Amino acid sequence: MTAGDWSESWDRLMASYQPGREQAIERMIDLIVARRDGRAPRVLDVGGGTGTLCSRLLTRIPEAEVTLVDLDPVMLAIAGASLPSSVRVVGADLRDPGWAGLLPYGGYDAVLAIMALHYLPPDRLTALYAELAGLVRAGGFVANVDDMPEAEAVASASDDGSWGAWWDRAAADPVLGPAVVERARLFGDSSSAEWHPPAAWHVRALAGGPVVEPAVTWRNGAQAAVVAFRPR
Numbered sequence: 485m486t487a488g489d490w491s492e493s494w495d496r497l498m499a500s501y502q503p504g505r506e507q508a509i510e511r512m513i514d515l516i517v518a519r520r521d522g523r524a525p526r527v528l529d530v531g532g533g534t535g536t537l538c539s540r541l542l543t544r545i546p547e548a549e550v551t552l553v554d555l556d557p558v559m560l561a562i563a564g565a566s567l568p569s570s571v572r573v574v575g576a577d578l579r580d581p582g583w584a585g586l587l588p589y590g591g592y593d594a595v596l597a598i599m600a601l602h603y604l605p606p607d608r609l610t611a612l613y614a615e616l617a618g619l620v621r622a623g624g625f626v627a628n629v630d631d632m633p634e635a636e637a638v639a640s641a642s643d644d645g646s647w648g649a650w651w652d653r654a655a656a657d658p659v660l661g662p663a664v665v666e667r668a669r670l671f672g673d674s675s676s677a678e679w680h681p682p683a684a685w686h687v688r689a690l691a692g693g694p695v696v697e698p699a700v701t702w703r704n705g706a707q708a709a710v711v712a713f714r715p716r
């Protein structure tokens with residue numbers, strides 16, 4: 485399979501697990517379009533995986549300056565081989581407070597995370613929100629799209645069988661196989677630990693600092709987007 489095939493098969497699996505995925509992505513890109521000030525927007529996608537958001541973004545804004553951050557060597561291999569060479573693909577661990585030092589730019593007009601931050605424990609996610617907010621340029625925004633129930637946490641709807649089969653195929657692939665082994669070393673047991681607090685928790689965690697008015701701007705079932713803006 486080509487990197488593009490891997491990327492598409494990942495996306496199909498994500499779409500089956502994340503209802504409204506395309507709509508959420510389009511809403512985030514709408515925000516970037518609406519807040520453009522004439523410059524090419526600089527966009528950071530943390531936990532960007534195979535690069536779905538980056539790819540959709542570049543379809544609508546080809547001149548965007550895009551950085552994708554992920555730790556997983558399988559995701560990085562697919563993203564690096566399937567995205568245009570203008571995308572800066574950065575291997576970094578969001579659990580490490582020094583991760584932002586690996587970024588090619590000091591500030592971004594949009595800092596986005598799609599289904600990526602639920603692997604982090606509360607303390608680290610709170611600190612990461614402050615780090616993400618600190619990267620937002622004046623007039624820009626930070627957004628997190630994830631499972632964020634309105635009230636009490638709900639069980640994940642993940643179909644472990646489908647995910648397991650995808651990873652088994654990746655492990656058997658001659659190109660991705662070694663990256664699957666490396667992935668297990670990097671993540672240890674934490675790759676399956678998930679935490680889904682209600683949206684109000686995310687709103688509180690984003691309050692304060694350089695971004696203002698954190699709020700839920702989109703919802704589809706348990707999925708929501710929390711967005712906060714940095715004044716111009």
Ligand SMILES: C[S@@+](CC[C@H](N)C(=O)[O-])C[C@H]1O[C@@H](n2cnc3c(N)ncnc32)[C@H](O)[C@@H]1O
Nearest residue numbers: 531532533554555556559577578579598600603
């Ligand atoms: C469910 S996937 C979502 C990927 C992508 N945002 C999407 O919507 O297709 C979660 C992503 O978060 C990444 N991730 C998890 N923990 C991470 C960490 N500590 N540092 C960097 N990336 C991490 C995973 O490698 C994976 O690519």
